[in-house]
Amino acid sequence: xxxxxxxxxxxxxxxxxxxxxxxxxxxxxxxxxxxxxxxxxxxxxxxxxxxxxxxxxxxxxxxxxxxxxxxxxxxxxxxxxxxxxxxxxxxxxxxxxxxxxxxxxxxxxxxxxxxxxxxxxxxxxxxxxxxxxxxxxxxxxxxxxxxxxxxxxxxxxxxxxxxxxxxxxxxxxxxxxxxxxxxxxxxxxxxxxxxxxxxxxxxxxxxxxxxxxxxxxxxxxxxxxxxxxxxxxxxxxxxxxxxxxxxxxxxxxxxxxxxxxxxxxxxxxxxxxxxxxxxxxxxxxxxxxxxxxxxxxxxxxxxxxxxxxxxxxx
Amino acid sequence: xxxxxxxxxxxxxxxxxxxxxxxxxxxxxxxxxxxxxxxxxxxxxxxxxxxxxxxxxxxxxxxxxxxxxxxxxxxxxxxxxxxxxxxxxxxxxxxxxxxxxxxxxxxxxxxxxxxxxxxxxxxxxxxxxxxxxxxxxxxxxxxxxxxxxxxxxxxxxxxxxxxxxxxxxxxxxxxxxxxxxxxxxxxxxxxxxxxxxxxxxxxxxxxxxxxxxxxxxxxxxxxxxxxxxxxxxxxxxxxxxxxxxxxxxxxxxxxxxxxxxxxxxxxxxxxxxxxxxxxxxxxxxxxxxxxxxxxxxxxxxxxxxxxxxxxxxxxxxxxxxxxxxxxxxxxxxxxxxxxxxxxxxxxxxxxxxx
Numbered sequence: 001x002x003x004x005x006x007x008x009x010x011x012x013x014x015x016x017x018x019x020x021x022x023x024x025x026x027x028x029x030x031x032x033x034x035x036x037x038x039x040x041x042x043x044x045x046x047x048x049x050x051x052x053x054x055x056x057x058x059x060x061x062x063x064x065x066x067x068x069x070x071x072x073x074x075x076x077x078x079x080x081x082x083x084x085x086x087x088x089x090x091x092x093x094x095x096x097x098x099x100x101x102x103x104x105x106x107x108x109x110x111x112x113x114x115x116x117x118x119x120x121x122x123x124x125x126x127x128x129x130x131x132x133x134x135x136x137x138x139x140x141x142x143x144x145x146x147x148x149x150x151x152x153x154x155x156x157x158x159x160x161x162x163x164x165x166x167x168x169x170x171x172x173x174x175x176x177x178x179x180x181x182x183x184x185x186x187x188x189x190x191x192x193x194x195x196x197x198x199x200x201x202x203x204x205x206x207x208x209x210x211x212x213x214x215x216x217x218x219x220x221x222x223x224x225x226x227x228x229x230x231x232x233x234x235x236x237x238x239x240x241x242x243x244x245x246x247x248x249x250x251x252x253x254x255x256x257x258x259x260x261x262x263x264x265x266x267x268x269x270x271x272x273x274x275x276x277x278x279x280x281x282x283x284x285x286x287x288x289x290x291x292x293x294x295x296x297x298x299x300x301x302x303x304x305x306x307x308x309x310x311x312x313x314x
Numbered sequence: 315x316x317x318x319x320x321x322x323x324x325x326x327x328x329x330x331x332x333x334x335x336x337x338x339x340x341x342x343x344x345x346x347x348x349x350x351x352x353x354x355x356x357x358x359x360x361x362x363x364x365x366x367x368x369x370x371x372x373x374x375x376x377x378x379x380x381x382x383x384x385x386x387x388x389x390x391x392x393x394x395x396x397x398x399x400x401x402x403x404x405x406x407x408x409x410x411x412x413x414x415x416x417x418x419x420x421x422x423x424x425x426x427x428x429x430x431x432x433x434x435x436x437x438x439x440x441x442x443x444x445x446x447x448x449x450x451x452x453x454x455x456x457x458x459x460x461x462x463x464x465x466x467x468x469x470x471x472x473x474x475x476x477x478x479x480x481x482x483x484x485x486x487x488x489x490x491x492x493x494x495x496x497x498x499x500x501x502x503x504x505x506x507x508x509x510x511x512x513x514x515x516x517x518x519x520x521x522x523x524x525x526x527x528x529x530x531x532x533x534x535x536x537x538x539x540x541x542x543x544x545x546x547x548x549x550x551x552x553x554x555x556x557x558x559x560x561x562x563x564x565x566x567x568x569x570x571x572x573x574x575x576x577x578x579x580x581x582x583x584x585x586x587x588x589x590x591x592x593x594x595x596x597x598x599x600x601x602x603x604x605x606x607x608x609x610x611x612x613x614x615x616x617x618x619x620x621x622x623x624x625x626x627x628x629x630x631x632x633x634x635x636x637x638x639x640x641x642x643x644x645x646x647x648x649x650x651x652x653x654x655x656x657x658x659x660x661x662x663x664x665x666x667x668x
Contacts, residue, residue: 033441035448084636093352094635096444097576100354104569105628108621115617226449233445271460278453285434285442 005259007144011213013251014147017244018206019224020231021154022199024243026074027232028175029195030082032095036103038225040070040200042110044207045216052133053123059133059212060146066208067201074200075193077102082196083189103222110218126217134212143212150205151244158240171195175238223274227254230277234284236293245292250277324606326489330557332598333489333496334550338575339582339590340503341546346576347585347645348507349539350519352440354568355431355447356575358454359544361566362427363551365458366420367473368465368561372398374412375474388466395472402478409476413556420552421545427454428544429537436540437533451568458563470562473555492553499546504587515539516585569624574601577631583641592642597627 019038026034044066051062081102085095114125135142162168173181174191182188210216231250235242254276261269288294338356345351372395376382381397382390402409431450435442458465465471480487506512517525518535525532551571555561574597582593601623608619615622634641646655 027441031441033445081632085632088636088639090635090639093346093350093440093444094580094639096352096354096441097580098632098635100568100573100576101628101631104573104624108624108628112617112621115621119616226452229445229449233442268460272456274456275453278449281446281449282434285438285446289438289442 002140005256007141008213009252009255011141011144011147012255013248014144014151015206015210016224016227016231016251017151017247018147018154018202019228020235020243020247020250021158021240022202023228024232024235024237024240025195025199027237028240029171029192030078030095032092032099033229034199035096035099035225036077036106037099037199037203038221038228039103039106039110040073040203040221041207041210041224042107042218042221043069043073044204044209045211045220046110046113046218047204048130048208048211049117049125049128049216052130053128054117054121059130059208060142062208063146063205066204068204070204070207071197071201073106074203075197077200078193078196107218107222114218127215128211128217129213129215130211131213141213143209147209150209154202155244158244162240167191167194226274226281227251227277230281230284233281234291236291238290239293242292250280253277253280323485324602326485328598328602330489330492331602332594333493334554334557335575335578335598336496336591336594337499337550337553338547338571339578339594340500340587341543341550342575342579343584343587343590344503344507344515344546345539345543347579347590348512348519349515349536350440351536351539351543352444353447353540353543354444354572354576355451356547357566357568357571358431358447358451359424359428359547360551360554360571361451361454361458361563362424362544363420363548364555364561364566365454365465365551365563366423366548367416367552367555368471369463370419371412371416371473371476372471374415375402375408378408378412388463388471391466391472395474398474399478402474402476404479406479409479412474413476417549417552420548424544424548425541428541431544432537432540436537448568448572451566451572455563455566458566465561465563467563470560473559473561475559476556488557492557495549495553499549500587500591503546507587519585574627577627579641580631581634581641583643583645585645586641586643589641589643589645596642600627600630 019041023034023037026032026037044062047066047069048059048062051057051065052059081098082095085098090098117123118125131141137145160168162172170181170186171191171194173184173186174188178188181191207221210220214220227250228247231246232243233246234250235244235246237243254273257276258270258273284291290297338360342353342356345353372391373387375398376387376394379398379401381401382394385394387394431447432443435446459468461467462469475484477484477488477491507515514525514530514535517528517530518532522532525535551566578593578597579590580593581596582591583589604619604623604626608623611619611622
C-alpha cells in the first residue's frame, strides 16, 4: 500500500500546484506578485468550515462554493483595486504594496468570521482539521484522489485553453505584450479580469480541500505563501507549465526532505519546514534566476548552436 | 477633570511609538523613496534587532555581575532578570555601556543579515527582491518562534532594565533617550540624502542605465542602501525591546513591522523625510486612538477590535494611493548646498515643461 508519507507529500504538492499556477497567472497578467493570493485559500478553508460544521453537509459541497467566492473576490479586486490604482498611474511597487493591504484586509475579515462563529455558536473556529469527515476509496483518502484529479484537470485545462482556444491565444498575447495585444483588438482588461477570476477561484478551491488533510486556521494561507512563491520562482515565474512543475517539486521536496531530515537530525527539524522552500528559492535566484524557463531555453539555445555548428561543418 | 498621570502616560506612549516608527519610516524612505529599493522585509531587521536585545542583554549582564550561578538563562529568566536589575539600579555607567554595546552588536549583525537576505535577488528585478525579502523576514520570525534558546520561542524573554538607576523618572527618561536616537537617525538620513551620495541614490532610482553609464555601480549602491536600511530598522527593534522590557518572537509580523512603515511612508509622501515623519505621526495617532477607545466598541461587536483596525488601515493605504499618490507632503527638488532652492525649483519646472 502507499505509505502515508507519500500520500502527505502528493496531497500537499497538489495544493501547491493549484496555488502556484494561480500566483504565476496573476503575475503574468498584472506583472506584480500578488501577496494576497494564498490568503484566498483562507476563504476556501472557512467555506469548508461553514459547510461542514455549521450547515452539517458533505465537505465537498464547499469546493464549488469556495471556487466561486475566491473567483468573485479575485475579479472584484482586479477591477476595483488594481484597475483603479492603475488608472491613477500607480507604480509596480505601489500596486504590490496594495496587494499586501488586500491580504491584511481579507485576513482581518476571515478572523472576524472566525471570532464571530466562536463567540455566537461556540464552535472551535481555529486550528481545526476535518480528516474524519473525508471519505475513503481503496484505502486512499478522498481528498488525495480529488486533489490529484483536480490538479490533472487543471494541467489539461490550462493546456487546452492556452493552445486551442481563442481566449487562450489572446491571453498569451496579453502576457507577451500588453500594448501590442490591445492594438490588435484583444480586450486586455477582460482577459486580465478573467485571469484573476480563475486564479482567485483556484486558490479558493485549494483552500477548501486543505482542512480535509491539514490544519486550517486564518493564517494557514499566509504560511503557505512562501512555498507558493518558491514554486512559482522555481518554475521561472513567467510560465504556467513551469509553475506546475515547480509546485510538484517544491511540494514533494518540502514534505519528503523534512521527514528525511527529521530522521537524521531529530524531530525538532519539522518546525523549520518553511526554510526548505526558502532555500530552494534563494538557490534558484542565485544560480538560475529564470528557473526552469531559463534552464530549458539555455539548453535549447545550446542545442541550436550545436546543430548550426554541425551544419556549418557539413 | 483630566487625570494628569494618565495624560503623561498617554503622551509618553505616543511619543515612544512615534519615535520607534519614525526610525523605521525614515529607514524605509531612504531605501524606497530615495533609492527605489522596495524593502518588503523591514520586519526582518526589526526582529533581528529585537532578538539580539532579548538574547544578549540578559546574558551579558549576567556574565558581568556574575549572578545566576547554576541557573538556566531561559527557564529561570524572571529570577535572573530580578537579580540583574538589583545590580543595575545603582550602576548607571554599566547600564549605559551595555545599552551602547547591544546597539552596536545589533547593528553589525543586522548589516550582515540584510546583506544575506537581499543577496539572492539584489541583481534581479524589484519584484524578485520584494518576494525574497518578505520570505526571509518570515524565515527569521520562524526561527525566533521555534529556537527556544534565542528569545524563548513561543514564550518570551525579559530584557533587564538598563535604566533602573533613573528611579521614578525612568519612563520619561527612556522615552527621551528613544526620541533622541530617533532624531539623530532622522538627521543622519537627512544629511545623507542631501549630500552628493543622496544625488547618486536618486540617480539610481530614476534611471539605472544613466547611472551605470556615468560609471556608478548600481548593484553596489543598492546593496549598501539595503545594509544601511537594515541597520536603521534594527535600531527600531532594539529600542522597542528596551521600551517594553520583553521580547516576544511572534510579535514581529509582516503586518506590524513591514506594512505599517510602508503605510506611513506612503501616507506622508515617499522621498521626503519630513513627509515620512508626518505620515508616522498620523498613522501612530490613528492606531493609538483606536487602541484607547476600543473598549467602547468591544461591548457591541462579537469579535476583536484589532481586526477592524487592520481593515481600516489597509483601506487607508489603498485610498491614499488612489486619492493622493504623492502623499501628504510631495517630494521637493533636492537641496544642493550652495545652490538656492528657488533656482532649483525654477529649473525643475522648466524641465517639466519641456
